[in-house]
Amino acid sequence: MFLPIWFLVPNLAIATALVALAFGAGPSASSLFGMMLAILHYEWVHYVAHIPYSPRTRVGRWIKQYHLRHHFISEKHWFGVSNPTLDGVFGTFHGPDPTGKSATVRKLY
16 A cells, blocks of 8 residues: 555655756755655555545545545546546546446456
């Protein structure tokens, strides 16, 4: 359920190095901290979406059910875990039942 360390560490290092090359050491430390906070937010929202817990806020409950549509209705829509912005950009944002349940949704590997 969580991003593996072997994936996170090299990607954070590369992104931080690119920021350091472009803007210097000071902004690279700040951007590394920001990237780590963004990943922590993503991981927490994804974790809460998959455990038997109902978020207290209306937005929290909405994002949980939004993400779970991806797993239980159609694996071709609703890729957003912590927000649906890129689903809107790439056309995978749909209402609760755009085409019916996918035949392969429970067979994801």
